Amino acid sequence: MDFNEYLEIFLEESKEHLQSINDELLKLESEPENTDIVNEIFRSAHTLKGMAGSMGFEDLASLTHQMENVLDLLRNGKISINTDLMDIIFKCVDLIEKMVVSIENGGDGKENVTEVVNELAKIKDGTQAKPADPVSAVEESMEQEPKLELDEFVISLIKEAQKMGNFTHQIKVSFEENCLMKNVRAYMVIQVAEEMGEIIQTSPPAEQIETEDFGNSFIMILISPLQAEEVKAQLANVMEVKEVSVIDRSDDEHHICETAVTVELESPDTSETAEVSKTIQTDSEKSNQPPAKAETEHKQKKAKTKSIRVDIEKLDQLMNLFSELIIDRGRLEQISRRAEISDLTETVEHMARISTDLQGLILNMRMVPVDQVFNRFPRMVRDLAKDLNKKVQLIVEGAETELDRTVIDEIGDPLVHLLRNALDHGLETTEERIANNKPEEGTILLKAYHGGNHVFIEVSDDGHGINREKVLQKAISQGVVTAEEGKALTDQQVYYLLFASGFSTAEKVSDISGRGVGLDVVKTKIESLGGVITVDSTPGQGSTFRVQLPLTLSIIYSMLVKVEDETYAIPFSSIVEITTLTPEQVATLHGKRVFQFRGQVLPLIYLNEVFHVPPLEEEIEQEQIFIVIVRKGTQTVGLVVDSVLGQQEVVLKSLGGFLTNLYAISGATILGNGEVALIIDSNQFFN
Incomplete structure (x- = not known):
């Protein structure tokens, strides 16, 4: 089977689980007695291990399994948190992250993990000498037919689940004898089960399931707000599952309830039917208890936000197309003002409102926290x-x-x-x-x-x-x-x-x-x-x-200014104020032209000189000079322009590969009249 189509999902989910493990480990350092945190880490590690095993990344699955063993000892209270232990687990997480990055870059996901594995093994071996080791006992008992013995920790989880109004189901899943890649099928079943609740134990252990060392069936304990019928129906729909039996565990006597009903389900890929056992609780307290709470939780769980993954390049292309629309909108606005046709004006105004809403939507699509x-x-x-x-x-x-x-x-x-x-x-x-x-x-x-x-x-x-x-x-x-x-x-x-x-x-x-x-x-x-x-x-x-x-680098608010016959755009983000001076207010200090502004002496930069703008054929002597005051950090300068045209939303366009490193120019935009205006990078005017 080709797993390349699932690789992207594997990488995304692996990163999410690694981030979750890192976050929870940091919490665990400050709350070492909080078993809920350990359980959360264990769940993420267990899921990560299962995904790696199903995708064929055996080294990654093996290392995660070793870490999972230590976490299992932690959550069962057999070892306690200390600095050395946390360092080893963090080191393990770092190696797993390296492996995921290697896989993402086309590698095989292999790393030298001998040292970390040995350290993890020492921690695990140090607890094996204890008399009652339920893990090894369960493994021995599962070599033939899978069966489940519940330890005190699992029993406490079952009791807590019932208090919260949840059900505890013991699920046996059987596969067809000729089923290929049973470990992958088992992983698919486990994934479906985890969507309905929380798996607190499996028999045989997860590592044996991942390596297909479980014969044709395995057992798991699931805590879920759903009742037996719905759990069974969803699990039975996994391909090549021969039989699913679901039975409820009584939290008082911890035995299997005997009452069961059978129904026939049609296989999703063939016309064959599979016999599925459904269990009805005989406990009078449970049978009389209204399932309102469970149904409410289930509905809330079902009410998830629907979303799809979109390539960032497609969003960039969408933004570029919308940028062209903004340019045409500006052109239409100019035409409608000149034409003075009411129908045209109304249409353009309506288009402007719609395009503004569309712009907000597109920008929000590109926004990430x-x-x-x-x-x-x-x-x-x-x-x-x-x-x-x-x-x-x-x-x-x-x-x-x-x-x-x-x-x-x-x-x-x-x-x-x-x-x-x-x-x-x-x-x-x-x-x-x-x-x-x-x-x-x-x-x-x-x-x-x-x-x-x-x-x-x-x-x-x-x-x-x-x-x-x-x-x-x-x-x-x-x-x-x-x-x-x-x-x-x-x-x-x-x-x-x-x-x-x-x-x-x-x-x-x-x-x-x-x-x-x-x-x-x-x-x-x-x-x-x-x-x-x-x-x-x-x-x-x-x-x-x-x-x-x-907020975005594509569309910016700018002030359009005129320098001789050229139009420039100055981003609003750098503008402090716009003022005017008379020629007499310009002074010279150390050979540089300056002016006084709010008690400060600020340098003046004449844009026509900086950009070598040719003068107009008929020079008009100005009675006042327009100054755009810009700031960078604590420094302020005044930019001398001939006139201020007003503010406008402009689209930032690159000048291409042939016009790079232009002094004080960050790009260009196309105005409504088709004219190209350069966008000024005022930061470069400061030393």
Whole structure:
């Protein structure tokens, strides 16, 4: 059987289970006595093992099985949580993740797992000397005909299930003798069963089922809100299942209820029928109990959101087509204004409303929660804190905030660098925190939230803050600023020196943060996404790095301006204010033209000179000069234009491979009149 068609589903679900295991392991470290967490980890590991076995990735299935053995000992209380044990399990999860990545990249998913397997085996072997080992006893008893012995843990789960209004079913599944790949069929049956509830035990154990070492039948215990008839009907529809018998376990006497009814079900692929045993509970309490609660839970479970997976390239193509529609809409709006035909005007206005709604829908389709990036950071912070011998708590807020998929794919690395920086440079050592009357455990806050047409992501720490003098002296020694310039800088301007190219305050290069290159890499990446980054700090209390990102990179709000006979678009995200000056208000300082704005002296940049725009044949002497004031971080400049045309939603288009690295130009757009307008990247006007 060719499993390539299932590979994508396998990879997606494997990543989800690995993320779940990582998250639950971090919770388990802080709540070592919480058996619910162990059960959740065990379920994810068990499902991952089954999928790997069915897909033929034996090494992955084997390693997951070894980890599952240790988790089984944990949930049965035979071993307890400690730091060494958690490290081994995390190491195991890392190897599994490497295998999944290898498979995703076309590899065979093989890794050298000998060391980890030996460590896991030592943990398991250390408990085997105990007198009553139900696992081995059950395995021995299952060599011939499968049968099930319930231990105290399973019995307690059954009792708890009944209290919650659920039913406990013992299910025996038999296959045709000539059935091929029974392990795959068994996995399909188990998957169907897991959709109806929770499997708490199988006979023989799952690893034997995966290797087809179970004859023609196996038994499982299922806790479900559904009654026996429905469970049986769904399981019997799996291909080549010969017989399914479902019987309820009484929680009082733990025996099999004898009352059963049989029905004939038609096989989905043949006209043959299969005899299926259905069990009716004889317990008077259960027979009199209304199934309202179970039915309600079942209905809620059935009410799932329907969704499909769509290739991101198709969404990109859809966005490009819609971009063309936006351009034509602008053209129609201009034509209708000139024509002054009421019917045409009404139609264009209606089309504008519909296209606005359509735009919102398309953008929402591309939006994904930042949790897709954030969810890998708790594990990273845990490992780095251990390497640095620091106690750290990571608090994540606003993980449900949504960003364009294009931005999500690019924002991960800058955030990793900022978090590493906060851990290494921001937070003090435990001894320093105690000496400063601070809690031993430092706090890092990773927060995302919407603001207008932007998303803000903050990385804050409660460390010692940024040392202004140390940063300034380092900047002077590295030639970033002169000593004279340093004296005039505000605190914010000094902090912003951290983003200067090649600047680093690290005393030695390490793998934790900095790596000797500073934060300029972060700033470059953020700016390439159309965003900006700022930093605030209070000595002794901590620092906050704030990243501002556009919701999408495809359609932006811009201010259209005229420079001589050329039209340019300046993104709203960088504009502070638009004002006018008279020629007399322009002054010269150190050979540069400047003007005074709200108590500050700001430099002026004449766009006609920067872009070498040819002058009009008939020069008109202007009585006033239009100034578009733009900002990057703490720096502000004024852009001199001839006139301001107004705001417009424009589509950002690439200039192609032949026009790359153009100074202060990020792309182009097509206006309603068919004219091409260049989009200005004002960040490049700042040093």
